[in-house]
Amino acid sequence: MTRIVYLNGDYLPEAEAKISIFDRGFLMADGVYEVTSVLDGKLIDFEGHAIRLARSLRELEIASPMPDDRILEMHRELVRLNDIDQGMIYLQITRGNPGDRSFMFPDAAVPSTIVAFTQNVPNLADAPAARTGFKVISIPDLRWDRVDIKTIQLLYPSMGKMLAKKAGCDDSWFVQDGAVTEGTSNNAYIVKGNRIITRHLSSDILHGITRAAVLRFAAEAQYVVEERAFTIAEAQDADEAFSTAASIFVMPVVEIDGKAVGSGKPGPVAGRLRDIYLEEMRKAAI
Amino acid sequence: MTRIVYLNGDYLPEAEAKISIFDRGFLMADGVYEVTSVLDGKLIDFEGHAIRLARSLRELEIASPMPDDRILEMHRELVRLNDIDQGMIYLQITRGNPGDRSFMFPDAAVPSTIVAFTQNVPNLADAPAARTGFKVISIPDLRWDRVDIKTIQLLYPSMGKMLAKKAGCDDSWFVQDGAVTEGTSNNAYIVKGNRIITRHLSSDILHGITRAAVLRFAAEAQYVVEERAFTIAEAQDADEAFSTAASIFVMPVVEIDGKAVGSGKPGPVAGRLRDIYLEEMRKAAI
Numbered sequence: 360m361t362r363i364v365y366l367n368g369d370y371l372p373e374a375e376a377k378i379s380i381f382d383r384g385f386l387m388a389d390g391v392y393e394v395t396s397v398l399d400g401k402l403i404d405f406e407g408h409a410i411r412l413a414r415s416l417r418e419l420e421i422a423s424p425m426p427d428d429r430i431l432e433m434h435r436e437l438v439r440l441n442d443i444d445q446g447m448i449y450l451q452i453t454r455g456n457p458g459d460r461s462f463m464f465p466d467a468a469v470p471s472t473i474v475a476f477t478q479n480v481p482n483l484a485d486a487p488a489a490r491t492g493f494k495v496i497s498i499p500d501l502r503w504d505r506v507d508i509k510t511i512q513l514l515y516p517s518m519g520k521m522l523a524k525k526a527g528c529d530d531s532w533f534v535q536d537g538a539v540t541e542g543t544s545n546n547a548y549i550v551k552g553n554r555i556i557t558r559h560l561s562s563d564i565l566h567g568i569t570r571a572a573v574l575r576f577a578a579e580a581q582y583v584v585e586e587r588a589f590t591i592a593e594a595q596d597a598d599e600a601f602s603t604a605a606s607i608f609v610m611p612v613v614e615i616d617g618k619a620v621g622s623g624k625p626g627p628v629a630g631r632l633r634d635i636y637l638e639e640m641r642k643a644a645i
Numbered sequence: 646m647t648r649i650v651y652l653n654g655d656y657l658p659e660a661e662a663k664i665s666i667f668d669r670g671f672l673m674a675d676g677v678y679e680v681t682s683v684l685d686g687k688l689i690d691f692e693g694h695a696i697r698l699a700r701s702l703r704e705l706e707i708a709s710p711m712p713d714d715r716i717l718e719m720h721r722e723l724v725r726l727n728d729i730d731q732g733m734i735y736l737q738i739t740r741g742n743p744g745d746r747s748f749m750f751p752d753a754a755v756p757s758t759i760v761a762f763t764q765n766v767p768n769l770a771d772a773p774a775a776r777t778g779f780k781v782i783s784i785p786d787l788r789w790d791r792v793d794i795k796t797i798q799l800l801y802p803s804m805g806k807m808l809a810k811k812a813g814c815d816d817s818w819f820v821q822d823g824a825v826t827e828g829t830s831n832n833a834y835i836v837k838g839n840r841i842i843t844r845h846l847s848s849d850i851l852h853g854i855t856r857a858a859v860l861r862f863a864a865e866a867q868y869v870v871e872e873r874a875f876t877i878a879e880a881q882d883a884d885e886a887f888s889t890a891a892s893i894f895v896m897p898v899v900e901i902d903g904k905a906v907g908s909g910k911p912g913p914v915a916g917r918l919r920d921i922y923l924e925e926m927r928k929a930a931i
Contacts, residue, residue, distance in 0.1 A: 366666060373666075373667075373744075374665075376665065376666045377663035377664060377665055377666065378663060378664060378666055378671060379660075379663055380650065380652065380659075380662045380664055380737075380760050380762070381659075382671065384671050385664060385668065385670050385671045385737075385797075386737070386797060386799070387797065387799040387800060387803050388674035388797055388798045388799060388800050389799070389800050389803060419800070419804075449746055451666075451671075451672070458659075459764065460735055460762075460764070462799070462802060462803045462806040462829060462830060463803075463806055463807065463810065464803065474666050476666070476746075478745065478746070501789050501790035501791060502789050503787050503788050503798075503801060504785075504787035505787060505801075510800060511671075511672060511673065511674055512789075512798045512800060513672070513675070513748070514673060514674050514675050514796060514798060515789055515791075517673050517675060517748045517749075518705075520748040520749055521749065521750055524749065543748060544748060
């Protein structure tokens with residue numbers, strides 16, 4: 360089955376989906392994105408992603424190409440056309456194609472580019488990695504200073520994933536001024552007794568949609584949520600660690616820089632939060 | 646006349662030059678670029694740009710799609726096809742199109758994407774802006790920490806140009822820890838008596854090809870070159886200020902954050918260095 364993708368109003372076979380070399384997304388990384396998970400053919404936390412998308416666009420003064428209800432409709436159409444039961448929908452909006460290259464933003468009449476495509480992951484909820492956990496390494500956080508805006512400037516996170524792979528690990532956690540900011544494409548947490556610790560919101564981390572939901576469920580489940588910076592040493596000494604993102608839900612972290620966290624196996628708190636998250640989000644999926 | 650551009654081996658009308666939505670340059674800003682100026686139909690400092698391009702590719706482990714002599718040949722063909730007397734050639738190389746999105750680098754078998762196009766600027770050497778000078782504002786340097794690699798992560802420099810425009814100015818100079826790093830797309834200098842001061846090379850600035858040539862010519866013309874950090878206050882108190890880049894050569898800066906530099910008009914040192922640069926580089930153009 361050929362994947363059908365969405366590009367500026369058209370549903371196309373993926374091989375036909377092409378953009379101009381002058382698109383600002385290609386020449387200047389001038390664009391933003393969202394990834395929404397699909398379970399049972401339904402969208403997980405679509406509203407959260409739509410709200411964050413609108414914020415990213417506003418921060419960069421990129422015109423929204425369509426209202427949320429049409430984005431929702433388009434997402435559902437992609438799920439239907441590609442027969443997705445479990446997987447992700449990737450959505451990207453750029454400042455469009457002004458027909459030439461300039462550091463100046465194009466005239467407001469230049470329409471934004473909007474592209475979306477599915478990724479089919481049949482075992483997304485029952486991911487094997489969730490049973491063994493992630494091994495992570497720490498690397499310096501070299502990213503720009505506004506990572507709260509979900510831009511497509513993903514070169515360094517991609518390099519971070521490759522550094523982890525070369526070290527025989529699954530992901531990198533970024534460290535800035537001695538404290539963990541987040542993972543390459545996820546928020547980072549540690550567990551100490553009844554406390555769940557994750558970095559406070561600022562322009563230094565992505566304001567995770569999955570993060571917000573998991574912290575809400577954690578509080579409801581009587582955990583104490585501490586939003587503050589923590590060090591790698593503190594994480595290595597924690598009872599558990601985990602990461603969250605739309606595509607991995609709650610992912611146990613069992614090793615940091617070669618040191619086992621807790622038992623060195625996925626811990627009960629991460630497991631419980633993953634179960635609660637999946638159950639609640641499946642109920643609320645649309 | 647329709648502009649003819651280069652894309653992965655083909656010379657195409659610009660409207661037909663399209664890349665896959667899965668290109669790593671479009672989804673992850675995973676690419677590098679160079680801009681080479683054209684004067685009298687010849688390339689300015691092609692070798693310098695080729696050397697820096699090779700370094701950028703090496704730093705990111707992107708395969709070079711073709712040897713320098715073929716890139717040179719392609720540049721000359723673009724000049725010929727588009728009848729360019731004065732202007733620029735923009736060249737971009739990305740990690741290519743793996744056919745899907747992943748933070749992992751694609752298999753080495755995935756070819757890099759190479760695209761190049763001309764920009765026709767008939768008065769590039771005799772630019773009106775060089776007679777009036779740039780007015781600049783200072784803004785915080787929020788870019789990532791490896792701007793010595795010439796990546797396409799240009800969103801913040803582009804935002805900086807727009808902030809300058811909104812302030813009625815021509816460019817922004819970035820400030821990091823109290824000192825100027827560089828302009829949005831150029832290196833920054835001040836002049837004090839016989840001394841020309843510009844920030845030392847590090848991962849905090851682009852290693853300008855025009856910068857290297859201008860500093861060489863400055864030393865030959867008996868100026869004292871000081872490579873060190875300077876503050877905005879020091880720049881405002883200097884005799885002159887200027888910026889250099891391939892597309893602006895040596896550009897006088899006459900105002901910084903609303904304060905006139907020196908006489909508030911383009912100064913003699915910047916003018917002299919611009920003249921020497923143009924004369925010498927025209928002689929050496931290929």
